[in-house]
Amino acid sequence: MTNSEVPGHPDDEPSPFAGAKRAIIATGGGTAILILMGIATGYAAAALDHGEPSATDVAVIGAIALLVVLASWQLWRFLSKQGLEPEAPRIQRARKLFVAMGLIGGVLGLLLAIGTDGDLAVYSNGPINPLVALVAAVIFLVIVPIATWVWWKSIDEHEANAYRDGSMIAVHAYFFIVPAWWLAARTGYVPAQDPMVVLLIVSVIWGAVWFIRRYL
Amino acid sequence: MKNRLKVLRAERDWSQAELAGRLDVSRQAVNAIETGKHDPSLPLAFRIARLFGMSIEEIFDDEF
Numbered sequence A: 001m002t003n004s005e006v007p008g009h010p011d012d013e014p015s016p017f018a019g020a021k022r023a024i025i026a027t028g029g030g031t032a033i034l035i036l037m038g039i040a041t042g043y044a045a046a047a048l049d050h051g052e053p054s055a056t057d058v059a060v061i062g063a064i065a066l067l068v069v070l071a072s073w074q075l076w077r078f079l080s081k082q083g084l085e086p087e088a089p090r091i092q093r094a095r096k097l098f099v100a101m102g103l104i105g106g107v108l109g110l111l112l113a114i115g116t117d118g119d120l121a122v123y124s125n126g127p128i129n130p131l132v133a134l135v136a137a138v139i140f141l142v143i144v145p146i147a148t149w150v151w152w153k154s155i156d157e158h159e160a161n162a163y164r165d166g167s168m169i170a171v172h173a174y175f176f177i178v179p180a181w182w183l184a185a186r187t188g189y190v191p192a193q194d195p196m197v198v199l200l201i202v203s204v205i206w207g208a209v210w211f212i213r214r215y216l
Numbered sequence B: 001m002k003n004r005l006k007v008l009r010a011e012r013d014w015s016q017a018e019l020a021g022r023l024d025v026s027r028q029a030v031n032a033i034e035t036g037k038h039d040p041s042l043p044l045a046f047r048i049a050r051l052f053g054m055s056i057e058e059i060f061d062d063e064f
Helices: A018-049 A055-082 A089-115 A130-154 A157-187 A195-215 B005-012 B016-023 B027-034 B042-052
Strands: none
Touching: A018 A055, A018 A089, A018 A195, A089 A130, A157 A195, A157 B027, B005 B016, B005 B027, B016 B027, B016 B042
């Protein structure tokens, strides 16, 4: 008898895409909450810049805060339900670290939003408060590498392979994109190269490959 | 590489998550091995073999 001839266990995932769907909801929900927090922070900063916040400003910020709380609660309920099936300790550890890194990302985003003048501060190249820049840089240089290393040691070999494949394709993408953009910018066809945009593209490619290899 | 992991699991009435817990890997890893998308490393193959009390060759085969 072969694997394909055996019916699945009743507790197995109903479809191979169930894990992918869950990951999309968890990642998308977390990202949406972070974006909402960023919008609330940006709105509050802009309102304070214009003097005393009006009742409308307070209502808008309150509504966004309520949305954040409701979305967080729903996401927590959703993720808690998923935790009912038995899970290896290392997988639990890796998931907790993943969530912790997401929170660190949220803190970084808030720091950048608070410390930078102008709109959508996270993607701005404008001046930034030196203290905020220093704290954010230390987080990137010390906390993020340590957390990444601990996470890397916690994941299983299947996910490590997915992560490694993603990194390899992302590095290749970097080598293709950077010189092409650099040359095109010198002709004036495209704007000058922005390292953060390149970072974003490479990160998306890395994450997409990791996701496909792990869940699909 | 083909394997009999799902068959052996069914004989013991284990879900993918249960087997994953016993092997200290994720459920996705078990699913990927069963469907042939991921070939386990030698250490993991030994863990699987020990868990089922069989040799690696009795579970994994690159010919059938």
